[in-house]
Amino acid sequence: MRIDTFKDEVQMMKNQKKIEILQKIIQIKSVNDNESEVADYISSLFSRFPETNIQKFTYAPNRDNLVITIGKNQGPMLGLTGHMDVVAPGNLEDWKYDPFSATIADNKVYGRGATDMKSGLAALVVALLELLEQKTELPGKIRLLATVGEETGEYGAAQLTTKGFADNLAGLLVAEPTSHMQNIVYTARGVIDYKVKSYGKTAHSAEPQDGINAIDNLIVFYHLAIERLLKFSKTDPVLGGVTHSITKIKGGEQVNSIPSYAELMGNIRTIPAYPNQCFYDELEAIIAELNQQQGFKLAITYSFPEEAIPGKPDSRIIKIAQRTHQNVLGSEAKITGSSGANDSSEFLQAKGNFNSIELGPGSNTSHQSNEYVEINDYLNAIEFYKQFALDFLQDKQIRKEFPAAD
Structure with a gap:
């Protein structure tokens, strides 16, 4: 009984650190600007891992894109992406809590960007940190593309695409919110x-x-x-x-x-x-x-x-994501589309022939007052992203089609 209690307490401590990372990212006021502070904070989390390649690219003053790459050259490269900017909070009187306080209440984290999409970005960050902490041997590379300016034109993704950071990816996952991670989006307006x-x-x-x-x-x-x-x-x-x-x-x-x-x-x-x-x-x-x-x-x-994203509902990346979803979250994800645009519209213009999916934590409160993410959704996303990255890089069909990361 005591051993189980101790294990629970250790897990709570681990989860608390994950939640603190999300709160810190939400607390940074990156309203259509100031993404550099987000990039600096994320970079600091990876600085203790010398095997990590950390690169920043300035789009404009105080607006830095961030690229973090882990893993080895042998094997395919999976792209993961999230944007660091958020929309304005609007009328502050409509909020129950300060939109940049990242207040926890009712097992939710409230704040501007909690759903769109700092919870998705934070989950990607924590997933990579845990893979590094656990010294997981990756059969390829994982590249995190954290972008500026998605809400006002995807120009951060355009810059990184022009610089070649999405060239020859084997697949791309966009961590935008998709109905509490229950939908896998393959096509978008x-x-x-x-x-x-x-x-x-x-x-x-x-x-x-x-x-x-x-x-x-x-x-x-x-x-x-x-x-x-x-x-x-x-x-x-x-x-x-x-x-x-x-x-x-x-x-x-x-x-x-x-x-x-x-x-x-x-x-x-x-x-x-x-x-x-x-x-x-x-x-x-x-x-x-x-x-x-x-x-x-x-x-x-x-x-x-x-441009609209046509996508392929039967692509390999979707099949892998469905399998991981079932194994990690215990449910069958719905394959669907999105009425909103996202950064993959830019990244898909890179060299190579890869498919993208959109899958992330979050509620239906994007761009609204009292925006929130459920803590369980966020923690589940971390576990999903960790396992999905491994499942994708180990997939025989992916490895055959994309034998080398570079």
Whole structure:
């Protein structure tokens, strides 16, 4: 009885350290910025393992991507990725606890990023630390890609892809939240954020004929864009159809002046049936058509567009993940898709031919007030990631197809 109690206490101590790592990462305010502090903290956890390769790459001041590689060259390389940035907490009065306190209550950790996706990132970190502590012999390599700027355009993943850190991976796991780790996501929508600027000519509102109303011209574009993008009407059996929303609009100088400038922003969520170029062509055709008319002067720009991820529901990485899920978590995971984009859209553009999955801890509170992760989900994710990495690197089919990490 005493031995069992002692074992339980030791395990509690171990779990407490894992939870503290998650809390520390949540407490770092990396709201669309300041990822360097997260990268520095994670790096410090690996500094006592000389066999670990730790590399940082600056995207902008205070914004460092982090790459941590463990294992040997013989055998395939598994990529694991999570982003270090979070969205703004919004109205603080809507939170039960300070969003950066990482408060524990009701077997949950509350805080901005607890679900999206610092619990997934922390679970990857702890899984690798435990493999190192246990001196586990890896039949290949594991590479952690911790990125900046996922929430605002995946430009950290784009930078690491350009630098070659995803080249020739055998597979990639994205630790984004997937319904308490019950879903394995293989396909995802793409995203196009665009801005249209309308230039007019100011005049007194009592004499509107002397000016050019930039808002009126923008509204013409608005209606044409909504109407013409309806032509992309195919639906994906997993992801559904294309969505297009005008999400932001502003313009004008004052109420008694004809506005000389206006702008709007639109958001398109794409599906694999339609490459992003289809939407660029349609939007730019509308712009060109209107600019041929007297008084119109419109211009369009795009912000970090991402292609949809078609994926393969029967890929080897999914089969391995299903088996590990059953063995570690005792349940059968659902194979599905995601309406949101993620960093794999960038990483899949790397050299080689590999598949990705999305699987991570977290609740349905992403981007919401009182965001939380259940502690058991987080601890289960750690155990899953450890075993999945070994199962993947030892898989005969993977080793045959990807014989060397470098």
